[in-house]
Amino acid sequence: MKCDVLVVGGGPTGCLAAASMAHELQVKVLEEHARVGEPVQCAGLVTPRVVEMASASDAVLNKIDGACIHFPGGRVIELQGNEVKAVVVDRGEFDRRCATLAQKAGAEVLTGSKVGSVERTADGLRARTAEGELECRALLAADGYRSGVARSLGFDRARDLVRGSEVDLRLRVEDQRKVRVFLGNDVAPGFFAWAIPCGDLTRVGLCASREKGTPQDHLTRLLEEQGWAEAERVRTYSGAIPLGHIARTFADRMLVAGDAAGMAKPISGGGLFTGMTAGKLAADTFLEAFRSGDLSQKKLSIYEERWKAVYGKELRNSYRVRKVFVRMCDRDLDKAGAHLDSEKAKAVLATGDIDFPTALAPGLLKACPSLLTIAPLLIFRILWR
């Protein structure tokens, strides 16, 4: 088999990239699982702009316009936005919409096809699968957080990783428009837990730093504490999120995008917006490179400039926030909660965009200057660098 661009990984990053270049290039997407979108490893909470990118409005299960943040000491901060801030999607369906976009553009999406190894040849790359070899002139590694392909070709790993566990409970919570977020080192050390309303189901999950015990144990405890342990478990999920993007996302004939490049947002762990944006930009870059007949790393380096121009600063600042966050004990979290529990601060928080959370920093600081006492150096870096 031969093609212009081989996309390894049939997730949203890979499929959106394929959808954006297959009208002009011969593109094959290889997905190891038998069905795109399975198994699900996601809470499915995204901004409306992400749904738009995938033309996937049919996959929307619920709309969210507010949040309740539960601090370890018992304080609850309730935020109410004046518009839809996020939507909950059926992640399996969402991924299949992305794959359909790729196929409609002319890409071939091959499922049950795992890329075992990739090697460079004189004029391209050769990928090995159980079915045989595939030669391509360029390759996009969109193979998720493990990304064996990028690793085997010399790319590094994301700096950090959190592990997640999640369950859909047959349980209807009263407020269907608000996500609940739980903070605390006993609840979800190094990250946070969530409860997302989806009609007759509630999606409860958490992520935790990998060195702080298994997320399943933390989840069992959370369900007991919230009185949800007896609710029917309709579906369980688990997975991991790499945080802190890799140092370099391009090489001769090759780009890396999405979780394979550690592009998830370090504060929330959301990786669909960043991955799909990178997928689209990788496609634009390959199109230009093929048109000019130059697939060198110099030519492809523009890809990294492009994704960094959209959210490089956000990832950098969010990672700094994360570094402070993981060092906070419950008492520090409660102190932060006390600072934020004012009408002015809540009004600012309610305007936030979950794809660009650190953009709130200047407004928050103005509304709540006492925040400076929590992490003065961090705030200085976010505001002035």
Ligand SMILES: Cc1cc2nc3c(=O)[nH]c(=O)nc-3n(C[C@H](O)[C@H](O)[C@H](O)COP(=O)(O)OP(=O)(O)OC[C@H]3O[C@@H](n4cnc5c(N)ncnc54)[C@H](O)[C@@H]3O)c2cc1C
């Ligand atoms: C518990 C949890 C909750 C999350 N919640 C959210 C959320 O609410 N919102 C959000 O935006 N993000 C969320 N995320 C993150 C989000 O799921 C990822 O960032 C997103 O899936 C990244 O997309 P991707 O296409 O880059 O990678 P993936 O979706 O992981 O796709 C990669 C694909 O590559 C395939 N693959 C891997 N290796 C090979 C190989 N060798 N050959 C062929 N195929 C291969 C995999 O099977 C997979 O299908 C969550 C993650 C977890 C773990």
